[in-house]
Amino acid sequence: MRARDVLFSYTRILDPNQAFRAKPSLAVINIANSRAVDDRTVEFALRQPFGEFPNVLAAFGTYIIPEGSEDFTKPVGSGPFSFVSFEPGRSALFKRYPHYWDGAAHLDELEFVIANEESARINALLGGQIEYAHDLTPTTARSHEHNDRLTIVRSPNSAVQAFAMKLDRPPFDNRDLREAMFLLTDRQQLVESVLSGSGQIGNDLFGKDYKYYDDSIPQRARDLDLAKSLIRRAGAEGLAVKLDTSTAAAGFVEAATIFADQCREAGLNVEVVQGNKDTYWSDVLKNGSLCSFRSGAMPIETHITQRLLTTSTTNITKWARPEFDALYTRAVSTADESARTELYHQMQRMLHAEGGYLMWGFADWIIGTARSVGGVTDAPANTLDWARFDKVWLG
Amino acid sequence: MNFRRYVARRLLIGAGQVLIVATLVFLIVEALPGDAAVALAGDDPDPDRIERIRSMMGLDRSVPERLGEWLWGLPYLDFGVSVVSQRPVAEFLAEGLEPTLVLATLTLLLLVPLSLLLGVVAATREGGLFDRVVTAVSVSLHAIPEFALAILLVALFGVGLRWFPPTAIGVNGDLLSRPAVLVMPLLVLLARPICSISRLVRAGMIDALASGYVRHMSRLGLSTRRVRLAHALPNALAPAVQQIARTVDWLLGGVIVVEAVFVIPGLGTTLVDAVAGRDLPVIQGLAVVFATTTVLVNLVADVVAFRLAPRVGGAG
Numbered sequence: 068m069r070a071r072d073v074l075f076s077y078t079r080i081l082d083p084n085q086a087f088r089a090k091p092s093l094a095v096i097n098i099a100n101s102r103a104v105d106d107r108t109v110e111f112a113l114r115q116p117f118g119e120f121p122n123v124l125a126a127f128g129t130y131i132i133p134e135g136s137e138d139f140t141k142p143v144g145s146g147p148f149s150f151v152s153f154e155p156g157r158s159a160l161f162k163r164y165p166h167y168w169d170g171a172a173h174l175d176e177l178e179f180v181i182a183n184e185e186s187a188r189i190n191a192l193l194g195g196q197i198e199y200a201h202d203l204t205p206t207t208a209r210s211h212e213h214n215d216r217l218t219i220v221r222s223p224n225s226a227v228q229a230f231a232m233k234l235d236r237p238p239f240d241n242r243d244l245r246e247a248m249f250l251l252t253d254r255q256q257l258v259e260s261v262l263s264g265s266g267q268i269g270n271d272l273f274g275k276d277y278k279y280y281d282d283s284i285p286q287r288a289r290d291l292d293l294a295k296s297l298i299r300r301a302g303a304e305g306l307a308v309k310l311d312t313s314t315a316a317a318g319f320v321e322a323a324t325i326f327a328d329q330c331r332e333a334g335l336n337v338e339v340v341q342g343n344k345d346t347y348w349s350d351v352l353k354n355g356s357l358c359s360f361r362s363g364a365m366p367i368e369t370h371i372t373q374r375l376l377t378t379s380t381t382n383i384t385k386w387a388r389p390e391f392d393a394l395y396t397r398a399v400s401t402a403d404e405s406a407r408t409e410l411y412h413q414m415q416r417m418l419h420a421e422g423g424y425l426m427w428g429f430a431d432w433i434i435g436t437a438r439s440v441g442g443v444t445d446a447p448a449n450t451l452d453w454a455r456f457d458k459v460w461l462g
Numbered sequence: 463m464n465f466r467r468y469v470a471r472r473l474l475i476g477a478g479q480v481l482i483v484a485t486l487v488f489l490i491v492e493a494l495p496g497d498a499a500v501a502l503a504g505d506d507p508d509p510d511r512i513e514r515i516r517s518m519m520g521l522d523r524s525v526p527e528r529l530g531e532w533l534w535g536l537p538y539l540d541f542g543v544s545v546v547s548q549r550p551v552a553e554f555l556a557e558g559l560e561p562t563l564v565l566a567t568l569t570l571l572l573l574v575p576l577s578l579l580l581g582v583v584a585a586t587r588e589g590g591l592f593d594r595v596v597t598a599v600s601v602s603l604h605a606i607p608e609f610a611l612a613i614l615l616v617a618l619f620g621v622g623l624r625w626f627p628p629t630a631i632g633v634n635g636d637l638l639s640r641p642a643v644l645v646m647p648l649l650v651l652l653a654r655p656i657c658s659i660s661r662l663v664r665a666g667m668i669d670a671l672a673s674g675y676v677r678h679m680s681r682l683g684l685s686t687r688r689v690r691l692a693h694a695l696p697n698a699l700a701p702a703v704q705q706i707a708r709t710v711d712w713l714l715g716g717v718i719v720v721e722a723v724f725v726i727p728g729l730g731t732t733l734v735d736a737v738a739g740r741d742l743p744v745i746q747g748l749a750v751v752f753a754t755t756t757v758l759v760n761l762v763a764d765v766v767a768f769r770l771a772p773r774v775g776g777a778g
Contacts, residue, residue: 086514088506155547156735157634157727180632182725183734186613187629191725193621194628315505345738346496349507362505380508 068131068145070103075134077101089128091380092369096123116400118407119368125451126369147172147457157181172457173442189435192217198437198461204317205263208433217435218443221265224364225432225448227273228261228318230310230326231351231360232423235385238306239356242421247297250290251333252326254427261322262430269426272415274367279411284419294333307336311358315347318430319359326427352383360424364449367411371395375418384423391417469765476757480750481533487749488529491742497521498545498740519545532746541750542743544736551747554732557635558716559751562728564637565720566713568644569651574706577656581663581702582695588668596664600657612650612723619646629725637726647724651717655709659702666698673697696770703770707763714755 078098080087100112113120123129133143142150147169148161161177180197182188188200189207193216200217208219232239232248239245254268267275270287274280298304308330312323323339330337337357342350351358360383362370373379376395377387391414398410418424432448442459446452499516500507516522532542541551580600584593620628630643637644670676671694679689716730729748736744 084514086511086518088511090511091508154634155549156731158632178632180725181727182629182631183731184722184725187631187723187725190616190621190628191631194624196627196629196631343495345501345740348505349496349500349503349512352507352509380510381506 069106069134070109071106071134072131073109074098074101074103075136076131077129079132080129087128089126091373092123092126093129095120115396118399118401119366122366122368127365127449148177151176167457169457173460174456177456192435192437195437198440199443199459200435203433203435205265205431205433208265208435209263211435215438217437218440220434220436220443220445221431222433222445222447222453223267223431224275224429226364226430227269227275227362227426228257228266228322228428228430229269229360229362229424229426230323231358231383232425233356233383233385234423235387236356238301238303238308239423241301241303243297243301244303245421245423247294247301247303247333247335248330248425249287250297251294251329251335252287252425252427253289253329254287256329257322257325258428260325261318262428265433266428266430269428271419271422271424271426273362273370273424273426274364275429277364277367279367279408279415281412281415281419283412284416291333298334304334305336307338308357309340309355310337311340311342311351311355313342313344313347313359315344316359316361319361322427323359348381352381358383361430364447368399371414375422386418386423388417469761472761472764476754476761479757480753481536483753484536484746484749485529485533488532488742488746489525491737491740491745492525494740496740498742501738501740502546521545528742532743536750541747544741544744546739546741546744551743554736554744555729555747555751558727558729558732558748560728561630561635561637561726562714562716562730565644565647565651565717565726565728566710568648569655569713570706570710572648573652573655573659573709576652577659577702578663578699580656580660581698582667582690584660585664585667585671585698586690593664596660600661603653604657606653607719608650608654608717609719609723611653612646612720615646615649616723629723631725635727643724647720647726650720651713655705659705659709662702662705663698666701667694670694670697700767700770703763703767707759711756711759714759715752 077093077096079085080089080093081096081098095113095115095117097112097114102110104110111120117123131145132139136143144150147164147167149164151160151162153159158181159179163172163175163177165171180191182191185202185204185207188197189203189211191197192200193211193214203219208221211217212219230248232245234240234245239248249271258264258266258268268286269275270284272281272284275282298306310323310327312319314320320339320341327337327339340355351360365373372395373381374383375386376382376392377389378392394410394414394417398407398414401407401410432453434443436443439461440459441462442455444452444455444458448454497516498519499512499521502515503512520528535542539552541555543550544554580596584596587593616628619625626645627640627643628646630637630640630647633640633643667690671690676689676694679693680686684693714729716728716733718730718734720726721728721730722734729751732744733748735741736748
């Protein structure tokens, strides 16, 4: 990888005629004024002071490709494995790259095979056809916990589980009602039933244990009486609310059903509406007032840019506060880390008090491996140390 | 009616039917909520980005324009390209067809002789022990849905005893290169058709054996074997042929449940993926394939049935 490749790749992603996912993340770069100092150094010109720049470079979809690449039938990357073959919807085969800068991988070959059904993945693992089964449900994990043919690996804190309330329309434009929702939730019950215990409860804030996470904010606990009185104050007793959900993510429908029961105990008449899974995210971004939500790991800063600023493209809760935007702008342009942390804490206090995300839990990411596989870590899914097949060995 | 004219007329009607089915499928998929751009954007539904993807995919053009363009290509066997991956639809069809054809052919090769044998033997021993055992087993086996049987077999022979590979994962469509992966899918695909077809053969055979002309032939002194195989059996087969045709049609559609459990990348899997991605050209291509096979299989069945026993052929 050379400096020229980096500039070429970012220019490609930022092309106004293209629709790459990473485009909003890289938008802070003024690519025309950025330059290659030498083969190994890139100097970036930014559009504004931006303290979280390293996160930008690690954003989802910021792939570096060799300068001038147009044909991706034989892709060339800079990772620990090199491309051998790819059959869409079936498999992708890679072989060890012996000159990898961070030390060559232990494995000679790495093959990804597609099995959409979870049961097929676990059967293939149990039958010795594969050594690593991706994305297992808590129920499967529990039933194979003591199976001597496989090891269940849980990566804690990998995905936040939530309900999203829209602030720009009734009924959740009412702050009392939002607070009532926070208080009527029995988080422990949701974690126990929906996640089969494979997770921990949330405090309505994204990114538990991540950098800038404010753990000084007290954990919310269920207070049904207070919730009921807030509902009374909001004039929402017996209010009928539709809760949009779908099978877009595992556990959505189960969580929605249990949560609707919890709402009923507080006197809200929540009706679960199951929508189309393939278009779910686009539907709930625009429509409805309450919906199921989940998100994988990402820096807290990214979560804010994508979802909580007036200008955010996927602002599902319609949280739009000029004072919050201003805090964010100040935070990312503050060089002093402790001052920056304090600004992030201020933002989180606002969100905790009156935001639209009811984040009830953090789910483990669960995989299964054959007994012969070593070196698999439990780093949260989508983080740097997760799924590091270059560090894994077969013994 | 002249036999050739009958076949030609049926083919012509069939072509019309395929066209109507494909157009209806196009309109129905168009009426589904969301399009390929929305499905592709997934959990990052940035409206501007969706709009850009939509115009890159050409989805911003009108429905008649896209339908017209697709219909125009059809006579030249041009199925268009996938809006999601830009790969030619013909490639999707060819790749998915291979495993589906392998499974369908092998199933059929086992199904026809086995169910004929079971049906004929049961009929000639009507009420006997063999007949009663076959009846009991086939009625109960027929009641088990494919997915249940598949999961049961995988748990028992794939995972528990490890006799056969539990899935065809990683075989990438070339199923014949590892025949062991075929055993359990074939058992599942055979289970129900073998029951229904052997029952039909048995019933038809019992009817035929009891009919006047068969008894007459026996009186003429023809051997029992000859009477049964050369005279009673062809008449008994006509209803079974229709059922076999339905089975072939079902198999060529890619049995989605069986493909999912055993990870077989056939036409069923191709269809499920294409619908989830709202990949209209691929769905259209599959609709044409499925409609064509249905028309052809039924035509062949009618012709065969007509030849076996002219009175039920329907050609008159």
